[in-house]
Amino acid sequence: MIRKTPLNEIHKKLGARMIEFVGWEMPVQYSGVIEEHNAVRGKAGLFDVSHMGEIQIRGRDALAFVQKITCNDASKLTVGKVQYSALVYPQGTFVDDILVYRISDDEFMLCVNAANTNKDYEWIRNHLNGSVEAVNRSTEYSQIAIQGPLAQEILSSFVNADLTSIGYYRFAMGKVGKWDAIISRTGYTGEDGFEIYSSPESAPDIWNMLYEAGTPKGLKAAGLAARDTLRLEAKMALYGNDIDDTTTVLEADLMFILKMEKGNFIGREALQKQMNEGIKRKLVGFEVTGKGIARHGYQAYAGDRKVGMVTSGTFAPYLQKSIGLIYLPLEMTAVGMEFEIDIRGKRTKAIVVPTPFYKRKK
Amino acid sequence: MAMKHESYRFTEEHEWVSVKGGMGIVGITDYAQKQLGDIVYVELPEVGRMVEKGKEIGSIESVKAVADIYSPVTGEVLLVNEALQSAPDLLNRDPYGEGWIAKISLADPGEISSLMDLTSYEKFVEEEAKK
Numbered sequence: 001m002i003r004k005t006p007l008n009e010i011h012k013k014l015g016a017r018m019i020e021f022v023g024w025e026m027p028v029q030y031s032g033v034i035e036e037h038n039a040v041r042g043k044a045g046l047f048d049v050s051h052m053g054e055i056q057i058r059g060r061d062a063l064a065f066v067q068k069i070t071c072n073d074a075s076k077l078t079v080g081k082v083q084y085s086a087l088v089y090p091q092g093t094f095v096d097d098i099l100v101y102r103i104s105d106d107e108f109m110l111c112v113n114a115a116n117t118n119k120d121y122e123w124i125r126n127h128l129n130g131s132v133e134a135v136n137r138s139t140e141y142s143q144i145a146i147q148g149p150l151a152q153e154i155l156s157s158f159v160n161a162d163l164t165s166i167g168y169y170r171f172a173m174g175k176v177g178k179w180d181a182i183i184s185r186t187g188y189t190g191e192d193g194f195e196i197y198s199s200p201e202s203a204p205d206i207w208n209m210l211y212e213a214g215t216p217k218g219l220k221a222a223g224l225a226a227r228d229t230l231r232l233e234a235k236m237a238l239y240g241n242d243i244d245d246t247t248t249v250l251e252a253d254l255m256f257i258l259k260m261e262k263g264n265f266i267g268r269e270a271l272q273k274q275m276n277e278g279i280k281r282k283l284v285g286f287e288v289t290g291k292g293i294a295r296h297g298y299q300a301y302a303g304d305r306k307v308g309m310v311t312s313g314t315f316a317p318y319l320q321k322s323i324g325l326i327y328l329p330l331e332m333t334a335v336g337m338e339f340e341i342d343i344r345g346k347r348t349k350a351i352v353v354p355t356p357f358y359k360r361k362k
Numbered sequence: 363m364a365m366k367h368e369s370y371r372f373t374e375e376h377e378w379v380s381v382k383g384g385m386g387i388v389g390i391t392d393y394a395q396k397q398l399g400d401i402v403y404v405e406l407p408e409v410g411r412m413v414e415k416g417k418e419i420g421s422i423e424s425v426k427a428v429a430d431i432y433s434p435v436t437g438e439v440l441l442v443n444e445a446l447q448s449a450p451d452l453l454n455r456d457p458y459g460e461g462w463i464a465k466i467s468l469a470d471p472g473e474i475s476s477l478m479d480l481t482s483y484e485k486f487v488e489e490e491a492k493k
Binding site for chain 1: 399400402403405421423424425426428
């Protein structure tokens, strides 16, 4: 059965085009991808991300357990901090990429991809040990993201906490309007912004508050399509496209979430081995220098040799370029390396470029 | 807008053709441009190329999708809308006017009668939308 978020009716009233996305009926776009994308870059955008999953880990051994199942160093998380991390299989590949919130000394919240929620929960439960329990809280939270340079200004009038004191990748427990919420300075767009976790019944009120206050300032409701182009410009990996259970943390070029010195964790051995032996391929960003858009699944060539497959590709609305991500053999991953992509039967030139493609000015 | 294309004929692939002096002006419908969303590239057919009814003559890329353009008629490409190269969003803004794609000579004017008229096309789109 297709699931609906608490904001389903609101999306339809706003004229969103709805699609099925990993079992959820979600808005793919409202006014148009380019308009929504550029609103987030220039002003603000409002996203319904209630389909994301939330898994609570709590108990005396919660920290030790989170350390065991994730590759980043959760001991660095003081209460109120958030960390990008991953659940890793013993072979070093991704169960999922996740956000880890330290709620209290003995409680963590993992924000996981919608498509992976059940798989992750199952994986976590199968590895429980010590004095710790895991609870899937996904149905108890809605999640609204407000992203863009005006996000703080718009949100601040509804919040009892001082948002300026919430640094990047930190969160506060507070109220948005009359509703209890976790207000987290995180996002998936490359912009400053907040993700608000609150009860499903609070979601329509919070959405409407922000939408009404933000619209005169240029805020737009933004759908999955803009979310995808924004995250790609910021080179944020998408599970199922850029990373999955066949790609390792090292190949995905996510060294910054890999903390070998923290001690043992699931996947460590395989990743250590891969580190010692060296990886054979790596995820890199490219620009299409010829005409056309290289999309997910298109094949890349060096001469007659097939060298890789585009994992994500789009027209980047802010940069006005055709960009993408691809796994290439290591010797081809240096910035400036040229290759060809088969765009619907035509070989088109592409070049490896530095990432992120887009970085906001501080 | 509706008045403007009452005499147009339509394909199941959402192209339109308007006949003027033995020549068919070809474009995509408003429904098609809405389905595609923001259009960012258009690949036009070459002038002088012989095209067949129902065969691919170019493509349209939007941010999220790509679609082939199929010729609604058989004939020779006489002219293409070069403005689409620098302003592909003309297809979003004015699909029945400034967003025209190509002008094609009509090798067989009788082909036109096999295409849908506006009323049939509107019914067809309604059915599509339900799917």
